[in-house]
Amino acid sequence: MAISLVKKNYLFGQGRKRWVPWLLLLPGFGLYLLIAVGPSLATAVYSFTDASGVRGAPVNWIGFENYDEFLFRGLASRDNLAALQRTLIFMVVVTTVQFGLGLVLALLLNQKLRGRTFFRTLFFIPVILGVVIQGLMWQLFLYPAGGPVAEVFGWFGIQSEFLGGAPTEAFIWVMVVQIWANVGITMMIFLAGMQTIDETLYEAARIDGAGGWNLFKNITWPQLTPAINTNFLLNVIGSLQAWQLFLVLIGYRPGTQVLGYLVFAEGFGQTTGSVSAAFRQGYAAAASIVLFFLVLVLGMSANWIVQRRERKYLG
Amino acid sequence: MTIPRDDAPEMIVPALDAEPPVVERVGKGFPWGKVISYVVLSLFALLYLAPLFMLVNASFKPLSEFFRDPIGLASGINFDNYTKAWELANFPRYLLNSAIYTAIATAVFVFTTLFVAFPISRGIIKGGGAILTLYVVALFLPPALIPQFQLILNLGLYNTRVGYIMLFLVNAIGMIIVVNYIKSIPKELDESAAVDGCGYFRFVWSIVLPLIRPAIATVTVLHAIGIWNELILPTIYLTNSDLYPITRGLIVFQGQYGSDWPALASAVLMLMLPMLVLFMFLQRYIIGGLTSGAVKG
Numbered sequence: 371m372a373i374s375l376v377k378k379n380y381l382f383g384q385g386r387k388r389w390v391p392w393l394l395l396l397p398g399f400g401l402y403l404l405i406a407v408g409p410s411l412a413t414a415v416y417s418f419t420d421a422s423g424v425r426g427a428p429v430n431w432i433g434f435e436n437y438d439e440f441l442f443r444g445l446a447s448r449d450n451l452a453a454l455q456r457t458l459i460f461m462v463v464v465t466t467v468q469f470g471l472g473l474v475l476a477l478l479l480n481q482k483l484r485g486r487t488f489f490r491t492l493f494f495i496p497v498i499l500g501v502v503i504q505g506l507m508w509q510l511f512l513y514p515a516g517g518p519v520a521e522v523f524g525w526f527g528i529q530s531e532f533l534g535g536a537p538t539e540a541f542i543w544v545m546v547v548q549i550w551a552n553v554g555i556t557m558m559i560f561l562a563g564m565q566t567i568d569e570t571l572y573e574a575a576r577i578d579g580a581g582g583w584n585l586f587k588n589i590t591w592p593q594l595t596p597a598i599n600t601n602f603l604l605n606v607i608g609s610l611q612a613w614q615l616f617l618v619l620i621g622y623r624p625g626t627q628v629l630g631y632l633v634f635a636e637g638f639g640q641t642t643g644s645v646s647a648a649f650r651q652g653y654a655a656a657a658s659i660v661l662f663f664l665v666l667v668l669g670m671s672a673n674w675i676v677q678r679r680e681r682k683y684l685g
Numbered sequence: 686m687t688i689p690r691d692d693a694p695e696m697i698v699p700a701l702d703a704e705p706p707v708v709e710r711v712g713k714g715f716p717w718g719k720v721i722s723y724v725v726l727s728l729f730a731l732l733y734l735a736p737l738f739m740l741v742n743a744s745f746k747p748l749s750e751f752f753r754d755p756i757g758l759a760s761g762i763n764f765d766n767y768t769k770a771w772e773l774a775n776f777p778r779y780l781l782n783s784a785i786y787t788a789i790a791t792a793v794f795v796f797t798t799l800f801v802a803f804p805i806s807r808g809i810i811k812g813g814g815a816i817l818t819l820y821v822v823a824l825f826l827p828p829a830l831i832p833q834f835q836l837i838l839n840l841g842l843y844n845t846r847v848g849y850i851m852l853f854l855v856n857a858i859g860m861i862i863v864v865n866y867i868k869s870i871p872k873e874l875d876e877s878a879a880v881d882g883c884g885y886f887r888f889v890w891s892i893v894l895p896l897i898r899p900a901i902a903t904v905t906v907l908h909a910i911g912i913w914n915e916l917i918l919p920t921i922y923l924t925n926s927d928l929y930p931i932t933r934g935l936i937v938f939q940g941q942y943g944s945d946w947p948a949l950a951s952a953v954l955m956l957m958l959p960m961l962v963l964f965m966f967l968q969r970y971i972i973g974g975l976t977s978g979a980v981k982g
Contacts, residue, residue, distance in 0.1 A: 494968075507737070
């Protein structure tokens with residue numbers, strides 16, 4: 371064989387047998403290119419076309435038309451920019467609260483407490499249940515006509531329609547459910563990080579008379595750097611892309627959508643997928659590229675903050 | 686957890702003798718820290734237990750009772766709502782669909798992943814590094830949603846089982862986990878197997894695979910949970926209700942019987958129970974997989 375396909379250190383046979391690893395690799399790698407990488411790159415191409423959701427319909431190149439329309443034209447663009455703003459608010463609130471709450475829970479559950487396994491499991495469970503069960507549970511919990519939360523709010527004289535109320539109100543409740551559902555992952559990552567911290571560091575510091583806050587500031591926080599980085603990045607990127615709970619909890623309501631939901635609604639209709647010429651997939655592709663750049667820019671900024679922190683603590 | 690604490694006191698004991706440390710004094714007083722911890726944790730736990738309790742409680746109530754008093758304790762335990770939901774929600778069919786999609790897609794994914802991960806991890810093929818880079822970079826590429834749809838549509842696989850399963854055959858994070866794990870298998874093993882005349886396929890399949898079982902278990906469980914819980918893709922790709930997985934079926938059921946919360950609550954609970962049981966058995970793998978990036982960073 372003229373071309374060698376495997377490196378010299380390949381041990382399993384000579385001649386034609388050296389094709390074997392490649393032949394076995396091909397199905398997996400081919401599928402990956404076909405289903406993931408190819409379509410991912412093609413999103414950029416589609417964003418310059420007027421593709422619809424109909425098989426065989428002509429697709430025309432229309433340049434920056436979609437972007438122009440999405441960002442700058444008429445009432446719709448104002449709605450889009452509002453959705454962009456909402457996506458950012460969602461990201462900031464969810465990231466901050468989920469990160470903070472996850473850290474507090476992890477600190478509490480890293481102590482030797484009776485029943486800590488129970489608490490850890492309890493807070494983590496929503497993660498594996500998925501958005502449908504999370505959403506339906508909270509729709510019932512927030513049942514406006516005499517449900518538990520309505521009852522408690524009633525004691526304080528607060529009236530609320532919850533998910534069916536004003537857009538801002540519904541939006542806030544979606545953030546609550548989003549945090550409730552995912553704080554378990556953040557907590558678990560913090561806990562995994564805390565368990566790698568050398569216990570003798572604390573013992574030595576205690577002998578020097580260091581108390582709770584000092585222990586946290588000078589040992590836990592710097593030693594926790596990898597977990598902090600992971601959580602920060604996961605939360606920023608995850609919350610920018612999260613929108614499924616909006617679908618389950620409130621549907622496509624004006625004044626509540628975030629960018630991810632917008633892409634879905636433009637590309638596939640607002641509630642259900644049935645092939646239709648009304649689907650503006652080129653336009654939706656442009657919207658998803660806008661979202662992609664948002665994730666890229668904010669993700670890179672988050673990464674930059676994280677790197678700087680790491681240099682500060684780990685040298 | 687794994688830090689050996691036994692030898693630590695030896696270093697510290699002399700210091701303890703010299704001066705009574707702060708730890709001692711705090712330890713003897715009333716454990717305020719623990720009490721506060723329990724209060725905070727219990728309040729937070731309420732946020733998790735109360736929705737669950739509401740669900741169970743509502744599922745036992747006849748509809749009229751639920752409307753009259755949504756939060757009072759159910760007057761009795763009866764399973765009428767469960768039988769009703771089981772029949773109305775078309776549960777058996779949706780569950781079977783979900784099981785088929787999850788099992789086939791996960792099996793194909795794990796099998797193909799093994800044979801991509803091994804040669805990359807061992808560095809025995811040319812361009813292996815570039816392939817691995819492609820898997821890492823893809824985590825940051827734009828969403829594939831729209832062109833993926835066009836692909837499936839133009840292949841004529843829209844609204845078919847095959848088309849739907851195709852969407853779940855790859856998982857870049859799972860691949861990276863397996864690649865990293867294979868690095869912990871000693872290379873000497875390859876040599877001795879090759880000397881004994883073992884073929885490539887047989888070596889990877891019957892010697893490497895059993896050795897990397899923890900990593901395989903982790904990616905299997907994570908991938909399967911992802912497919913099982915997926916809501917968006919069935920909404921996009923499946924319009925024939927005979928093909929719906931359980932997630933989509935539940936949302937459709939809610940659309941039809943949205944005000945019948947007792948039936949809906951029963952449906953949710955019936956779907957939740959197997960997930961909870963599975964979680965109890967597999968939580969080591971699930972949590973291990975999700976937190977794997979935390980330690981190394």
